Amino acid sequence: MELGSLQRRYIDFTTALFREGFLDNQYTQLQQLQDESNPEFVLEVVTLFFEDSEKLLDELSRTLDQQVVDYKKVDAHVHQLKGSSASIGAQRVKNVCMAFRNFCEERNQEGCLRCLQQVRQEYFLVKSKLETLFRLEKQILAAGGSVPVLW
């Protein structure tokens, strides 16, 4: 694909991500911390987020599947997921985590299981969106262009 259309696609895609609430301003903060001496910073941090989150989602499934649910443990995991999603600007994931913590406090297993499903969904959605974003950036650079700066 031609450079101009790649860049246009990148702009449209990114704008939509923010408009639809997948990402918030914290993601922009990440982008601003990337520079010539740390050219892969965003990718590095987001990759850590992916690894961390998938581990936490597995732990959450396991913990909620017990006969007697340890809600303190569930809450601790959700707290971690909320923290890391907030740190990279994954707004929708963070928001589900907030609701999730309320259900933990109420020791509401059904509510928790629903939230787990929702947070998993939101996580895989944002993951796929970010992977698309990174792919677009790579294509733009490969075509000899520079990635539009939207801030």
Added chain:
Amino acid sequence: MSSSRGGNGCGGEGERQIHVLAVDDSSVDRAMIARILRSSKYRVTTVDSGKKALELLGLEPDVNMIITDYWMPEMTGYELLKRVKESSELREIPVVIMSSENVPNRINRCLAEGAEDFLLKPVRPSDVSRLCSRIR
């Protein structure tokens, strides 16, 4: 993807570079805080627990500041703060606490225990700039 957002160089340079020990059990947050501090020219060492922080401090504390997450398994940032302030070798080191939760009691307790400052997460470069004048 290319703009240079170097901090304000508060961390100094060469021999006068300020060494910060950053403590956080989250790999994402460790990466963030390290990058933010380094962009302000601080020298940074990261560890993932209070226990490891104390081990490092016990070895050869050329650490000029500690910045720690509050909520960590096994040893909280508050407990780490207390241990540092109770130690005659370490008590002069300024300790900054980070937390994702804005709990006034918690903040007050930390400040009362001798914390230099309390930062709300996610931490931003402007939060770190604010520390600049206190840590000298």
